[in-house]
Amino acid sequence: MLTHIPFPPLPAPPSWFPGHMLQFQRMLPTLLNKTDVVLELRDARLPLTSINQNFEGALQKWKRERGTEFPTGIPPLRDASATTPVAGPSMGAACQRIVVFSKRDLVPEWGIKPFQRAMAAKYPDQKFFFASWNSRRDIKALNELLVNVAREHPHRPELNVLVVGMPNVGKSTLLNALRNIGIAGPTPKALRTSAHPGMTRVLSTRLKLCVEPLVYAYDSPGVMLPFLGKGDKGAERGVKLALIAPVFPWLLTYVEFSVRTETAGIKEGLYDTETLASYLLFRMNVLDPVSPAYLRLLPPGSPPVVYVQDFLELLAQRLCMLKRGGIPDTARAAVWFIKWWREEGGLASAAAPALPATASGIGLQSWRRGWGFDLEWTVDAAEFGRYDESMIQAKMEECMSRFEEAAAEEEREGGAISSTQEKKRAKEEQRARQQARTRARLAAKKGR
Known part of the structure; x- marks a missing residue:
């Protein structure tokens, strides 16, 4: 057995951030306005590294605006002649963030439950789900989870699901599997999949996952971090x-x-x-x-x-x-x-x-x-x-x-931004200052 395992020397990471990733990142806040459930896919072998911090700001704002208007995200119903809430079907907007860890069969089983409990304790506003796309039982359980969210909001005509994550975590494969479970009869493969990342480059058309209740989903391009760190x-x-x-x-x-x-x-x-x-x-x-x-x-x-x-x-x-x-x-x-x-x-x-x-x-x-x-x-x-x-x-x-x-320390030290991005940011700030000075001069001339 090994008693000493030295850490190997590693080179600086290359970057890979094509234009379609930046385009989707800019579209995300607008897309979330029409989204009821976000399925965020991460790899179970990299449950922390596969967190995409580029999504966090937009997702947290979405939760604040749609999910915290009422304590549970669901407004209480009131009787016309009463001053206190009464029980009844939910009338609030659905707002669920479900983190799905793919490839659960590639991590030791003994750590799954402890990790789920640890994540639930740290992030109580999120739901966590482990699945293997090869397991019909896992896909069926995830489908039931989405259906239950839709049934909690019976006044809504449909539930819209947006699937996000890094490249090659299995977003398209998952949606094809969910469609196969949720739609009766033979269902042809609706989304193309590939062993290589980057197959999905634009937001997909709406994909029906369930008929009763109506559940639709959108596949999205995988988004990497623009810079992996120093x-x-x-x-x-x-x-x-x-x-x-x-x-x-x-x-x-x-x-x-x-x-x-x-x-x-x-x-x-x-x-x-x-x-x-x-x-x-x-x-x-x-x-x-x-x-x-x-x-x-x-x-x-x-x-x-x-x-x-x-x-x-x-x-x-x-x-x-x-x-x-x-x-x-x-x-x-x-x-x-x-x-x-x-x-x-x-x-x-x-x-x-x-x-x-x-x-x-x-x-x-x-x-x-x-x-x-x-x-x-x-x-x-x-x-x-x-x-x-x-x-x-x-x-x-x-x-x-x-x-x-x-x-947090890396963020404070600027480790999340490459030297190229720093130069670009400095040029943009310099250009903004020049434009501000030009506007000020024009305003001064106009005021004479």
């Missing part, structure tokens, strides 16, 4: 997103081409696959330092590996990926490793236990544990005997608090 935090954020879903869709294609043609290096500004492999190796070791899922790829009896170069050499030999002279082809092995993890290894990693059964007998003073790619904490030897769901929830809440503190 320093180690930004570097790790970029690598996480690149691993979870190919946020940079040209990356693996280019690397595979480079490997086949044996060209040196990689296109400037993109991640080297060995960098992605090194972070993936680190994260899998944290998830299970005793028996990480990648051991099944190595020769039988191999111990866990700390350094990526050693691991890739072993993997290349195991897969017979050799260059001339029998030299292990680590570049090809890195591409294969990342592809394996996306297709099979994620499921294997999700089987990692909350705490290894041998934890108390090894004599370690503490264990480093993790859930998904965002949450990581230490379990002291004194806590081994009472390591249950309530303690896991407390550890997760600490992780969330640290995440929020780091995000």
Whole structure:
């Protein structure tokens, strides 16, 4: 087993923010005026990193304007001759924000309930739902959740749902699945889907999800952060997103081409696959330092590996990926490793236990544990005997608090804005000052 897992060095993150993302971001406040329910999709493996702060301001304003006019967001009914509210159907505007964590089958089951409770305690105005698009039961439960919201507002002719989130979290796939559950009979696929992000570039037409009651939904373009951050935090954020879903869709294609043609290096500004492999190796070791899922790829009896170069050499030999002279082809092995993890290894990693059964007998003073790619904490030897769901929830809440503190500090230090954006902002401010001076001079001349 591993007792020391060093954090790998990571490069600065590249940016990917096409014009259609900016366009949708500007449209969002107007769209929310016609929206009753926001389905915000996040990846269960990145429950914090996949929060898009660009949405927060617009969503919070929407909640304030539509959801807090009355204590519950629902105005009380009054009898014509009475001065006190009476019971009856809701007449208020629907205003629900439901955060759906996709790919629940790719995170350990033991952490789902503690995480849900931790999020509900921290964000009581939001609902949280875990789902796998492969599970009909999950899709049916989410469909029932939307139908219940519609039935709580029977005076409204229809319920309008807006689906938002980062690229490639499965928005179009979810809506196709909800439509299949909610509409009786054969339902053709209404929205195109792709393994690469960026397929949806404009707001979709209305998609009917249910007939009785009427529920409609809009698919939206995935929106990335314009800048992933500075320093180690930004570097790790970029690598996480690149691993979870190919946020940079040209990356693996280019690397595979480079490997086949044996060209040196990689296109400037993109991640080297060995960098992605090194972070993936680190994260899998944290998830299970005793028996990480990648051991099944190595020769039988191999111990866990700390350094990526050693691991890739072993993997290349195991897969017979050799260059001339029998030299292990680590570049090809890195591409294969990342592809394996996306297709099979994620499921294997999700089987990692909350705490290894041998934890108390090894004599370690503490264990480093993790859930998904965002949450990581230490379990002291004194806590081994009472390591249950309530303690896991407390550890997760600490992780969330640290995440929020780091995000606030990054915001104060200007870490959420790139140097290019800073220059652009400075030019806009200078232009605004010049225009103000020009208007002042013209006003002064006119007043003479």
